[in-house]
């Protein structure tokens with residue numbers, strides 16, 4: 001009988017064109033103390049959801065009863081966009097539709113194929129839905145490392161990857177970890193003396209090596225933060241008004257990566273006029289952003305971001321937008337309009 005080995009699972013992953021990173025054991029998480037300290041220092045800003053389910057982060061085997069190992073897979077999403085557009089942009093992962101559904105379906109296929117070989121196997125596909133330390137797990141597969149930009153980087157696939165896992169009740173033949181020393185640069189990975197992500201991060205969110213201060217990250221402000229955005233960060237929304245790709249685009253490990261084979265076609269979100277976004281109603285929101293990761297910021301978060309990006313890039317229809325939204329039902333929109341005067345005075 002065929003046993004479930006890395007190469008057998010790899011074969012299933014290849015059938016659905018997923019990149020198998022490896023299979024790692026679940027249990028006490030060696031990076032948990034780092035995570036705990038990171039939270040204690042307040043680096044997570046308002047992302048209080050990261051304070052929950054600490055027991056799962058601390059011991060990944062507590063995610064489900066009998067959880068023993070995780071098959072880690074990756075979905076490359078690089079769209080090949082290296083433009084430095086004068087128009088505010090959207091991070092590349094957010095321009096694609098339904099990646100959750102797609103990853104989940106592909107993961108389910110791998111899981112059911114594994115079950116056919118080992119009927120005792122039970123498992124669950126996890127895509128952005130569990131409090132696992134996904135990058136730490138990925139960094140313990142056969143390839144890859146954590147870069148100074150804090151992302152998991154694969155030496156051939158780069159870092160434009162969305163990670164997913166199949167958590168199983170079987171130990172499965174485990175990988176030997178890559179053990180790349182992130183401080184040394186070798187063909188297998190590592191940053192060495194490079195500091196490009198730190199130097200190019202516009203807000204200094206990566207100033208402390210291998211550590212992110214989310215309270216300074218544009219991705220945090222534009223995606224996760226509810227409420228108004230402090231005026232001192234507004235200028236950076238002139239480049240990215242949703243998410244941010246700068247610390248990936250400058251990384252030498254992403255220089256030669258292929259474009260994603262999954263997403264040849266992006267949605268139209270990056271082409272929308274910010275005026276239309278700033279004043280949009282529910283119908284416009286659903287038809288333009290439904291099924292994309294951008295719904296994470298909700299309608300008022302996107303309208304807030306668009307209004308700020310219009311302000312800092314002096315969009316010709318800014319006054320028209322202000323007049324249209326100043327009595328908005330959303331407090332955050334009314335408050336953002338009020339901040340525009342402060343921006344004009346100070347910048």
Ligand code: B12
Nearest residue numbers: 031091133134136150151152162163210212219220243244
């Ligand atoms: C909260 C969160 C954010 C926050 C905080 C980001 C951060 N750096 O922690 C914000 C909103 C800023 C964010 C932004 C983005 N995110 Co995000 N995010 C998450 C989430 C939900 C939790 C991360 C977390 O717990 N962070 C706290 C830190 C302390 O813990 P950790 O990341 O688990 O692991 C750290 C330790 O293990 C430690 N560590 C491990 N080894 C070593 C070695 C050394 C030497 C040291 C010192 C430390 C160290 O470093 C790790 C990274 O900080 C994960 C999903 C998940 N469940 O993991 C996605 C995730 C990390 N995000 C992802 C993505 C795609 C992004 C963006 C690229 C989106 C965008 N374009 O805007 C940016 C990238 C910004 C960046 N440079 O990190 C992907 C990353 C894939 C990858 N290749 O790594 C993930 C894994 C989601 C997924 N399932 O694919 N994100």
Ligand code: SF4
Nearest residue numbers: 201217218244246247
């Ligand atoms: S996503 Fe942008 S703001 Fe955040 S750390 Fe990277 S470069 Fe800095």
Ligand code: SF4
Nearest residue numbers: 147148191194197251
């Ligand atoms: S840009 Fe340089 S320092 Fe930053 S993650 Fe990439 S290799 Fe490491």
